[in-house]
Amino acid sequence: MSTQQMKGPVNAAMMAGMAALVIGGGLALVNLMSSGHAAFNTGSSGITWGLPVVGYVFFVLTSTGLTFVASLAMVFGIKEFYPIAKRCIWLALVTLVAGFTCLALELGHPFRMLWAIPTSFQYLSPLNWMGLFYAAYMVLLLLKFQKVNGGDWDSSGSRTLGIASFVSVVIAHGTLGGVFGAMAMRPMWYGPIIPLYFLLTAAVSGAAFAVLITYLTYGNESFMPAKVKNLMKGAMPKVFAAVLGIVILAVVSRTMIGLWSNADGLQVWDHVVASPWYWIELILMVAAFFMLLNGGSPFFPSIMVIISLFIGRYEFLISGQAVPLFKGTWVTGLIDYMPSVTEWMIVLLAVGIVLAGWAFGEKSLNLAAEPAEK
Amino acid sequence: MARWGMVIDLDKCTGCQACSTACQMENNRLPGENYQDVLYYTEGKQPTPVLKWFPRPCMHCEEPSCMHVCPTKATFKTEDGVVLIDWNKCIGCKYCMIACPYGVRFYTDEKPLVEPNIKDVYPGEGDLSWNPPYKGPQQDNAHGVGIQPHGVVSKCTFCYHKISKAPKGIADLSNDDAANREFVPACVRTCAPTARYFGDLDNPKSNVSRLISDKRGVRLLDHTGNKPQVYYLSGGAGPAVPSGRGGANKA
Numbered sequence: 154m155s156t157q158q159m160k161g162p163v164n165a166a167m168m169a170g171m172a173a174l175v176i177g178g179g180l181a182l183v184n185l186m187s188s189g190h191a192a193f194n195t196g197s198s199g200i201t202w203g204l205p206v207v208g209y210v211f212f213v214l215t216s217t218g219l220t221f222v223a224s225l226a227m228v229f230g231i232k233e234f235y236p237i238a239k240r241c242i243w244l245a246l247v248t249l250v251a252g253f254t255c256l257a258l259e260l261g262h263p264f265r266m267l268w269a270i271p272t273s274f275q276y277l278s279p280l281n282w283m284g285l286f287y288a289a290y291m292v293l294l295l296l297k298f299q300k301v302n303g304g305d306w307d308s309s310g311s312r313t314l315g316i317a318s319f320v321s322v323v324i325a326h327g328t329l330g331g332v333f334g335a336m337a338m339r340p341m342w343y344g345p346i347i348p349l350y351f352l353l354t355a356a357v358s359g360a361a362f363a364v365l366i367t368y369l370t371y372g373n374e375s376f377m378p379a380k381v382k383n384l385m386k387g388a389m390p391k392v393f394a395a396v397l398g399i400v401i402l403a404v405v406s407r408t409m410i411g412l413w414s415n416a417d418g419l420q421v422w423d424h425v426v427a428s429p430w431y432w433i434e435l436i437l438m439v440a441a442f443f444m445l446l447n448g449g450s451p452f453f454p455s456i457m458v459i460i461s462l463f464i465g466r467y468e469f470l471i472s473g474q475a476v477p478l479f480k481g482t483w484v485t486g487l488i489d490y491m492p493s494v495t496e497w498m499i500v501l502l503a504v505g506i507v508l509a510g511w512a513f514g515e516k517s518l519n520l521a522a523e524p525a526e527k
Numbered sequence: 528m529a530r531w532g533m534v535i536d537l538d539k540c541t542g543c544q545a546c547s548t549a550c551q552m553e554n555n556r557l558p559g560e561n562y563q564d565v566l567y568y569t570e571g572k573q574p575t576p577v578l579k580w581f582p583r584p585c586m587h588c589e590e591p592s593c594m595h596v597c598p599t600k601a602t603f604k605t606e607d608g609v610v611l612i613d614w615n616k617c618i619g620c621k622y623c624m625i626a627c628p629y630g631v632r633f634y635t636d637e638k639p640l641v642e643p644n645i646k647d648v649y650p651g652e653g654d655l656s657w658n659p660p661y662k663g664p665q666q667d668n669a670h671g672v673g674i675q676p677h678g679v680v681s682k683c684t685f686c687y688h689k690i691s692k693a694p695k696g697i698a699d700l701s702n703d704d705a706a707n708r709e710f711v712p713a714c715v716r717t718c719a720p721t722a723r724y725f726g727d728l729d730n731p732k733s734n735v736s737r738l739i740s741d742k743r744g745v746r747l748l749d750h751t752g753n754k755p756q757v758y759y760l761s762g763g764a765g766p767a768v769p770s771g772r773g774g775a776n777k778a
Binding site: 188189190191193194195196197198201202260261262263265266269270273275277278279280281284332335336337338339474477478479 | 630
């Protein structure tokens with residue numbers, strides 16, 4: 154499909170993306186060059202992992218979810234999803250780069266990481282495995298996109314790459330879940346089910362982004378090719394709603410158990426539910442779920458779910474650290490945290506990467522391509 | 528090889544914070560970066576609130592979760608049981624700060640706790656975060672000793688620059704031993720009421736081993752499984768509350 158047939162705001166997205174790249178990247182880099190990480194509102198006596206890590210988790214799990222959506226066609230053979238498969242792979246790459254950018258700007262020595270992690274290979278560290286599998290996933294995804302971009306959808310090599318990238322990202326997201334789930338000293342994060350929780354929320358994040366970008370590409374349903382329109386009116390909202398329903402159950406059950414338990418550290422749940430952001434998160438999810446069930450356009454539900462998930466990621470990351478360890482004099486209640494301008498600019502930079510990256514792909518890489526009918 | 532450990536007698540600690548001050552002087556720490564801190568808190572409510580305090584260095588755990596999560600093995604345990612950071616390998620991911628149950632790790636680049644920012648008053652040279660007019664130990668980045676470079680995490684070293692020079696086989700490092708006083712960690716050296724003891728936990732004849740045994744030393748947050756090598760004495764007599772689940776605990 155040529156770009157002329159697309160009525161969506163691709164050019165506007167490119168402009169907005171470039172603006173976000175310049176403003177977010179510029180301000181973040183200037184502040185980081187002048188003040189280092191003192192430009193963050195994180196601290197040894199406060200919140201250690203702040204908004205950039207929220208951005209990292211949000212975007213890499215979105216990448217994970219987009220690969221799940223693409224895999225419905227490419228790994229599991231559900232042909233209805235082919236019309237958006239290539240776009241999903243490209244977006245998975247773009248969101249992965251956005252997530253890695255957030256992380257790189259949060260690390261003290263990102264370049265040292267490149268040699269120190271592989272040469273040290275601390276097999277006990279979930280972070281080591283996360284780095285390994287997300288790096289493998291990125292390479293496999295690139296190779297898969299290269300194959301698909303060359304028109305090779307179904308050769309055994311291409312299929313193998315698709316399966317390998319799917320498997321690698323299932324493991325990668327699991328190791329990311331392990332980074333948090335293994336932390337017995339942080340009870341809000343602790344538990345073997347966290348990787349599964351990440352899998353579910355990643356899937357719903359991928360579905361929401363796949364819908365949003367499809368609608369942004371074509372403008373509205375009337376400009377969509379028949380296959381895409383059928384997908385957006387049929388299988389996609391059903392899959393989206395099914396996973397969203399399970400995610401709502403997971404969020405509610407985590408909340409209930411968190412509120413009920415007296416385990417030290419889980420008192421933070423009282424604080425979580427006292428925040429209007431929690432209720433905005435939940436209401437957006439539930440409303441989106443019912444909108445999807447009613448058979449309407451999945452466009453607005455996708456936006457609602459993306460906002461809800463970002464709030465959820467923030468709540469998970471920050472609340473998980475809000476109960477102080479042994480800070481004594483310096484922190485008596487829960488730890489307060491408000492991201493700094495620099496931290497927000499890093500997230501803006503990541504959003505810019507996603508918007509500009511998607512628009513570039515849409516204009517130059519024929520993301521609407523699908524395999525020829527046999 | 529010794530396995531260094533510390534005993535802190537809470538019945539003798541007066542909360543004077545001389546330990547924190549000595550540590551700051553010895554290791555060039557700035558406000559908010561206290562390797563050794565005395566935490567003050569209040570228990571109970573009006574009209575009977577009780578002010579309490581709790582001295583808290585790094586626990587130099589037997590099973591340090593900070594070491595296990597470090598993806599670059601920058602955090603490591605020496606043969607003599609001390610948990611250290613190799614600043615040449617630390618990538619500043621701060622996962623160790625997340626995984627430490629005791630909150631005793633510090634990232635270099637943060638907003639200053641007090642103004643003016645001392646690091647701006649004495650700007651560092653090269654990669655070092657500041658250049659204090661008085662520098663204590665010789666810079667040893669591989670063991671996390673000296674002035675903290677940018678972008679890394681630091682922690683209490685048990686004054687590794689001192690204890691690593693102690694004669695091999697010595698049971699205790701104590702102020703009472705004039706010949707070896709120079710090797711005593713700064714916080715122990717300066718403790719006026721002698722609430723702190725430092726020695727070889729593997730040596731049954733060491734003073735620290737005897738104190739832990741005789742006075743039923745307990746460890747902070749023992750349920751995390753980190754097994755600190757810092758023990759606290761409190762009360763001594765009377766039955767002790769089990770700190771874990773008995774036989775269910777790993778040896």
